[in-house]
Amino acid sequence: MRITKQISLCNLCGSLCLCGGISSKKIHHRDTENHRGFTEKIIFTIFTLLAPVVVAQAQVRITIDHNDNKTANAEFKFARVPAPARNDAGAKAILRLVDAEADGNSADIGALNDGLLPDAEDQPRRNFFLNAGTGGGRLRMDLGSVITLAQINSYSWHSGSRGPQLYRVWASDGTSPNFNAEPKGTVDPASCGWKSIAIVDTRTDEEDGGQYGVSITDESGSLGKFRYLLFDLYPVEVADNSGNTFYSEIDLVAKK
Ligand SMILES: [Ca+2]
Numbered sequence: 110m111r112i113t114k115q116i117s118l119c120n121l122c123g124s125l126c127l128c129g130g131i132s133s134k135k136i137h138h139r140d141t142e143n144h145r146g147f148t149e150k151i152i153f154t155i156f157t158l159l160a161p162v163v164v165a166q167a168q169v170r171i172t173i174d175h176n177d178n179k180t181a182n183a184e185f186k187f188a189r190v191p192a193p194a195r196n197d198a199g200a201k202a203i204l205r206l207v208d209a210e211a212d213g214n215s216a217d218i219g220a221l222n223d224g225l226l227p228d229a230e231d232q233p234r235r236n237f238f239l240n241a242g243t244g245g246g247r248l249r250m251d252l253g254s255v256i257t258l259a260q261i262n263s264y265s266w267h268s269g270s271r272g273p274q275l276y277r278v279w280a281s282d283g284t285s286p287n288f289n290a291e292p293k294g295t296v297d298p299a300s301c302g303w304k305s306i307a308i309v310d311t312r313t314d315e316e317d318g319g320q321y322g323v324s325i326t327d328e329s330g331s332l333g334k335f336r337y338l339l340f341d342l343y344p345v346e347v348a349d350n351s352g353n354t355f356y357s358e359i360d361l362v363a364k365k
Pocket of ligand 1: 202220221222223224225226278357358
């Protein structure tokens with residue numbers, strides 16, 4: 110296993126330490142996710158047996174697909190994750206850098222929901238990525254009104270270490286009395302009206318390069334009713350300054 114794969118998020122916090130409890134937790138890889146999910150199921154089952162009336166629990170599911178450098182192409186098709194859409198609910202969302210610094214060679218942040226995709230493996234101007242060497246950043250998407258959110262899908266493509274994705278996503282309907290629409294990196298979103306939805310980590314021990322597609326869904330069909338999404342992006346490695354992911358698109362799919 111490479112050293113870069115063993116870094117926990119607390120070590121990824123550079124000048125910006127994105128709060129929200131993530132730095133006190135280790136990021137789990139898919140195998141440990143599965144194990145954790147199994148454990149949670151056992152706990153849930155015990156709880157179910159003990160409690161005669163149990164309210165259905167939200168069960169967030171993270172699906173990760175990877176097209177390696179040999180198979181990735183401009184079609185952005187994946188085995189399970191839907192291909193990027195142009196007319197998703199997030200297409201008209203307004204994106205903002207809440208506490209983040211874009212790379213000078215990156216596309217504008219609007220590249221994240223413009224429906225346009227890179228057609229090759231190393232196109233800085235067709236991806237959004239944080240400045241080289243920065244330890245992460247916080248972005249916000251504002252849908253303009255509350256929707257019932259079915260999927261959060263994120264896409265990235267790079268031939269090397271900037272391919273994989275590592276982020277945490279929060280969501281809010283913006284109605285909490287203490288809601289902070291733009292919490293800086295030192296503020297825990299949980300303290301100001303945001304709900305943690307998922308922690309995504311696509312890293313494996315295999316080759317980093319290629320296309321990644323991630324789909325966050327819930328077994329119930331709905332992740333909840335939200336207007337705002339907050340993305341805490343982390344570098345996928347800190348062995349050099351090129352650990353910030355080339356994000357090609359983020360889709361928000363409304364429940365039909
Ligand atoms: Ca795009």
